[in-house]
Amino acid sequence: MLGIDHVGKRFGDGQITALDDAKFEISDNEFFTLLGPSGCGKTTLLRIIAGFEHPTEGRVLLDGRDIGHEPPFKRPVNTMFQSYALFPHLNVRQNIAYGLEMLRWKPADIRRRVDEVLDLVQMPAFADRRTTQMSGGQQQRIALARALAPRPRVLLLDEPLSALDLKLRKAMQSELKRLQRETSLTFVMVTHDQEEALALSDRIAVMNKGKVLQVGTPEEIYARPKTCFVADFIGEANLIPAGLVGLAGGKTISIRTEQISVRTRPADERRSVEAIVTALTFLGADTLIEARCAGDVPIKARVRGAVSGLSVGDRADFAWDHSSEWLLSE
């Protein structure tokens, strides 16, 4: 439905490459996430889909038609900004109605649609409130209602949950997922939070330094990362030089922290490395054990519950099953 076709974006007389040959497709009704560290180009790509920026190279296709140089208001695409961008001098109803008035909807249709979207975000009692008298979570729901009001086909969300505290963020994650399911719209979200991306997305594009490194479902990206960067960025992966466990070639193996067990007696026939414990951090449901093995290579294990009989400075075997290894070549 939405095609990103070899899209590139350069700024400053072509010296800064914000986006380099991005290529993937987003389906109808998909929750798609652009994930990557600060400066990787994800906001630039979102702004290109919205029409606030135009690509230097490539095309943005909607149902096969190139919309890459159309202005934002001509696209069936709407954006919810990180700052919410609500008007402080207007009440909730007026905030939501504003965009529909710009699109010259009839007053009766606007009234009906505002009531509908307020129901959708479960805020019907707030229609007459000023947005300045509302909490961050409430403002967020109103910003969502406003973005959904003109019935876009694609809703773009720029770090939608970053301004909320942890508890509210978790609640709003479920809310976003519910809204996407109920409206059957395509959501494209930008985030640097890998946990949020894994929890919400049907598919994720992992980006770094202007490049799209891998596109896949959360399960694919987690279990079968294509590069060391992806393995490291998604979840907590250990990257161990293959030579350390007697494997030939200059490759790296990636093992998830929760796949590693730690024991003070030598491990059995499973793969293992010896390491010196450098930190033990109790996290509630589990404990993070950090250590250094030969060549000062760091290794981390996340084990269930509290740990007894192990202290910083102890020598221990970090062991895992061959089946939980993943071999990486870049």
Ligand code: ATP
């Ligand atoms: P963040 O998470 O910090 O918002 P991001 O992944 O969204 O980062 P972008 O904002 O897309 O990254 O920026 C990608 C690169 O392009 C950065 O190096 C940035 O400095 C540069 N850049 C973005 N917009 C412009 C601009 N208008 N002029 C010049 N350089 C820009």
